[in-house]
Amino acid sequence: xxxxxxxxxxxxxxxEPTDDLGGLATSFADIGARLWHLFISMRTGxxxxxxxxxxxxxxxxxxxxxxxxxxxxxxxxAWLESVRPRYGGWTGVLDALGLFTIFSSIWFRGIxxxxxxxxxxxxxxxxxxxxxxxxxxxxxxxxxxxAHAPLSASIASPTDPDVALAEVRAAFRARHFRTIVSRDxxxxxxxxxxxxxxxxxxxxxxxxxxxxxxxxxxxxxxxFRNNGLAVPVGSRVEVGYGTGLSIEAKSFTDSYxxxxxxxxxxxxxxxxRDGAQVAAQTIRVNEPLRAGDVSVxxxxxxxxxxxxxxxxxxxxxxxxxVPLEWTSRDGKHRVGQFILPDAGLTAYVIGVxxxxxxxxxxxGQMRIEVYASGSEGSLIASESVSQGRPTKIAGLDFTFVxxxxxxxxxxxxxxxxxxxxxxxxxxxxxxxxxxxxxxRRAWALIRRRPNGSSIQIGAIVRHxxxxxxxxxxxxxxxxxxxxxxxxx
Amino acid sequence: xxxxSEYGLISGIISIGLALGCYVLATVLARLARRxxxxxxxxxxxxxxxxxxxxxxxxxxxxxLLVYLGLVFISASLVFRTIASGRGPFANMYEFSVAFAWGxxxxxxxxxxxxxxxxxxxxxxxxxxxxxxxxxxIPSAIDPLVPALQNNLLLSAHVAVAIVAYGTFSISFAxxxxxxIQGENGRRSLxxxxxxxxxxxxxxxxxxxxxxxxxxxGAVWADLAWGTYWSWDPKETASLVTWLIYGSYLHARVxxxxxxxxxxxxxxxxxxxxxxxxxxxxxxxxxxxxxxLS
Numbered sequence: 154x155x156x157x158x159x160x161x162x163x164x165x166x167x168x169e170p171t172d173d174l175g176g177l178a179t180s181f182a183d184i185g186a187r188l189w190h191l192f193i194s195m196r197t198g199x200x201x202x203x204x205x206x207x208x209x210x211x212x213x214x215x216x217x218x219x220x221x222x223x224x225x226x227x228x229x230x231a232w233l234e235s236v237r238p239r240y241g242g243w244t245g246v247l248d249a250l251g252l253f254t255i256f257s258s259i260w261f262r263g264i265x266x267x268x269x270x271x272x273x274x275x276x277x278x279x280x281x282x283x284x285x286x287x288x289x290x291x292x293x294x295x296x297x298x299x300a301h302a303p304l305s306a307s308i309a310s311p312t313d314p315d316v317a318l319a320e321v322r323a324a325f326r327a328r329h330f331r332t333i334v335s336r337d338x339x340x341x342x343x344x345x346x347x348x349x350x351x352x353x354x355x356x357x358x359x360x361x362x363x364x365x366x367x368x369x370x371x372x373x374x375x376x377f378r379n380n381g382l383a384v385p386v387g388s389r390v391e392v393g394y395g396t397g398l399s400i401e402a403k404s405f406t407d408s409y410x411x412x413x414x415x416x417x418x419x420x421x422x423x424x425x426r427d428g429a430q431v432a433a434q435t436i437r438v439n440e441p442l443r444a445g446d447v448s449v450x451x452x453x454x455x456x457x458x459x460x461x462x463x464x465x466x467x468x469x470x471x472x473x474x475v476p477l478e479w480t481s482r483d484g485k486h487r488v489g490q491f492i493l494p495d496a497g498l499t500a501y502v503i504g505v506x507x508x509x510x511x512x513x514x515x516x517g518q519m520r521i522e523v524y525a526s527g528s529e530g531s532l533i534a535s536e537s538v539s540q541g542r543p544t545k546i547a548g549l550d551f552t553f554v555x556x557x558x559x560x561x562x563x564x565x566x567x568x569x570x571x572x573x574x575x576x577x578x579x580x581x582x583x584x585x586x587x588x589x590x591x592x593r594r595a596w597a598l599i600r601r602r603p604n605g606s607s608i609q610i611g612a613i614v615r616h617x618x619x620x621x622x623x624x625x626x627x628x629x630x631x632x633x634x635x636x637x638x639x640x641x
Numbered sequence: 642x643x644x645x646s647e648y649g650l651i652s653g654i655i656s657i658g659l660a661l662g663c664y665v666l667a668t669v670l671a672r673l674a675r676r677x678x679x680x681x682x683x684x685x686x687x688x689x690x691x692x693x694x695x696x697x698x699x700x701x702x703x704x705x706l707l708v709y710l711g712l713v714f715i716s717a718s719l720v721f722r723t724i725a726s727g728r729g730p731f732a733n734m735y736e737f738s739v740a741f742a743w744g745x746x747x748x749x750x751x752x753x754x755x756x757x758x759x760x761x762x763x764x765x766x767x768x769x770x771x772x773x774x775x776x777x778x779i780p781s782a783i784d785p786l787v788p789a790l791q792n793n794l795l796l797s798a799h800v801a802v803a804i805v806a807y808g809t810f811s812i813s814f815a816x817x818x819x820x821x822i823q824g825e826n827g828r829r830s831l832x833x834x835x836x837x838x839x840x841x842x843x844x845x846x847x848x849x850x851x852x853x854x855x856x857x858x859g860a861v862w863a864d865l866a867w868g869t870y871w872s873w874d875p876k877e878t879a880s881l882v883t884w885l886i887y888g889s890y891l892h893a894r895v896x897x898x899x900x901x902x903x904x905x906x907x908x909x910x911x912x913x914x915x916x917x918x919x920x921x922x923x924x925x926x927x928x929x930x931x932x933x934l935s
Contacts, residue, residue: 195896199889206885206914213875213882213921256873369871378869410785418788438788439866450868563868573870577857584853588846618839
């Protein structure tokens with residue numbers, strides 16, 4: 154009834170001019186209805202999933218720039234040059250299409266948004282229907298149902314309808330079906346279902362995807378991640394991001410098997426908040442430090458140079474390990490950097506990478522290059538310094554105290570992760586529920602006949618051979634019980 | 642122990658090879674017998690036809706026994722390896738390959754029991770056999786685990802669950818191939834399209850939750866070892882692509898007019914993605930570089 158009325162309204166809207174407000178409202182409603190139908194369509198969902206799969210495939214086949222590079226135009230340009238030999242003239246095209254950063258591209262985000270909309274629309278569309286089926290199933294059906302049901306059978310029984318009903322009911326119960334009986338005069342209705350909550354698995358699974366997406370968004374918006382916090386052994390480094398945290402590395406150990414492959418990387422860490430110790434733990438790969446909502450992971454390691462800098466009065470202005478965390482473009486040097494804020498200087502510490510030789514930097518030496526801080530910083534002085542010997546550079550005394558290791562940490566806070574875990578658990582639960590506990594529904598109609606009773610049994614499971622044969626067995630069983638082995 | 646494991650694998654390969662031989666021969670014999678029936682009509686040559694048919698069904702039964710035997714050998718091989726290494730046999734390409742083949746055989750054996758369709762074996766057994774032979778060609782030494790893999794529980798759970806998923810997808814692929822070969826009206830020597838459709842579906846319905854769990858457990862592990870639950874590592878992404886394709890299949894199957902051949906192509910695509918995910922780390926690098934083949 155309602156449906157017919159809506160159709161009439163639409164028909165009127167098409168006849169009347171749409172420049173008045175009423176017409177406009179209707180056409181908005183019309184667009185809304187079209188969009189709704191687009192988003193609840195399985196075909197739309199299918200196209201979006203395949204689109205996402207295609208982007209994923211591109212993402213595995215095509216080199217992807219480290220997300221950390223994306224904020225740094227210069228670094229990204231350098232990365233682009235590094236892949237140019239591989240992609241040649243296509244490099245520019247692929248870059249313009251955003252395919253080197255595909256998982257943050259407009260295509261990817263667009264499909265995710267559309268898919269999320271489709272998932273929500275489908276769930277909103279399906280859930281009430283599924284709820285009705287599970288909670289208020291139609292327990293009695295008429296004659297015509299059995300004529301059209303994909304699976305149906307009729308049995309003539311010489312017994313009383315109540316006896317027939319008991320047999321049918323027992324057969325369903327033996328198969329773990331729930332049964333509901335209703336009476337309509339002499340006519341008996343039986344409704345049987347199994348795993349009626351199974352279909353809710355689809356709603357749970359679909360909504361859990363939204364939860365995972367929400368978790369990822371929250372993590373990106375309100376979390377932070379530093380994938381490369383290098384902490385020299387014996388030094389303390391600020392975490393930043395407004396956490397008030399700093400990390401001290403008491404020691405770092407890298408151990409190896411006899412075949413040369415690594416066996417363990419461990420760091421003894423102490424975590425401070427505003428100067429007070431809040432946690433201390435030996436972390437290793439697979440054993441991060443969790444302090445509140447911040448996690449610290451073992452990620453990489455390398456050499457550090459402990460540097461001491463004193464001003465002309467002899468006051469020490471810097472005394473810490475400087476991680477040599479970068480490798481020069483030619484791969485021959487390891488480079489670290491530190492800032493002397495009071496002097497307005499930035500110092501680079503350059504060591505020779507293992508296995509390389511540089512006549513300018515002898516064993517036991519580091520080369521120091523001092524620049525004026527700022528974007529246009531120019532080289533002020535550079536000098537090779539020997540271990541333990543103070544050397545005057547740019548008016549300051551630089552001492553290369555000793556070489557130590559640094560431990561490379563990932564420090565992250567992800568307030569969305571909990572949603573991701575809940576979502577992932579619900580996803581596995583929902584998918585298992587819907588597929589491993591498929592819902593089954595069947596009806597039986599039993600009428601009194603002059604010579605006993607007639608039984609009709611029907612089910613609406615299409616295209617399922619195993620259920621078809623089970624249904625057939627059930628019917629045979631009932632028939633055998635009611636009419637005896639002769640079938641008479 | 643390691644020697645025992647090796648013998649188990651070789652015995653397994655021989656058993657599965659013989660099983661496949663039995664299946665192929667049984668199919669050929671059954672076919673010949675049927676052709677003779679058609680040519681000879683009723684009456685003449687009935688004796689030889691009966692012998693041919695009996696021979697075929699005997700051979701097929703031996704084939705099934707050999708599959709079970711092969712499964713026992715390969716299971717033993719994996720158990721011996723577990724004892725020798727003190728961890729789940731899932732830490733390098735050799736172990737993945739044997740385990741993958743094991744997964745295919747387990748799922749195949751249970752589907753054969755349930756649906757009595759040995760034709761599936763004509764596709765599934767060669768895949769398992771190829772994986773086992775591939776395992777024979779790559780280094781099988783037990784190397785100690787690099788730090789990232791030192792999580793026995795997650796290593797075993799993540800890979801074992803993946804093996805079940807891969808095994809079921811292989812069976813759904815086998816049924817899909819037969820479905821595509823099977824003519825519109827059904828050739829007698831192959832199962833009907835409806836039955837193949839159901840077998841594929843039932844396999845995916847088991848495999849899909851397992852693939853989901855594989856990815857979820859992978860995320861849990863990545864969060865511990867790599868510092869983030871998802872980092873678009875190529876193998877992660879490939880597994881997501883596989884998940885999306887099987888997800889698409891499950892949706893396509895309920896779209897009017899898509900059931901049957903159209904949905905079946907998704908299974909072929911899905912198995913392609915499964916193999917891509919499986920072998921991918923050999924050529925696209927990334928964090929999952931544990932093959933031991935570098």
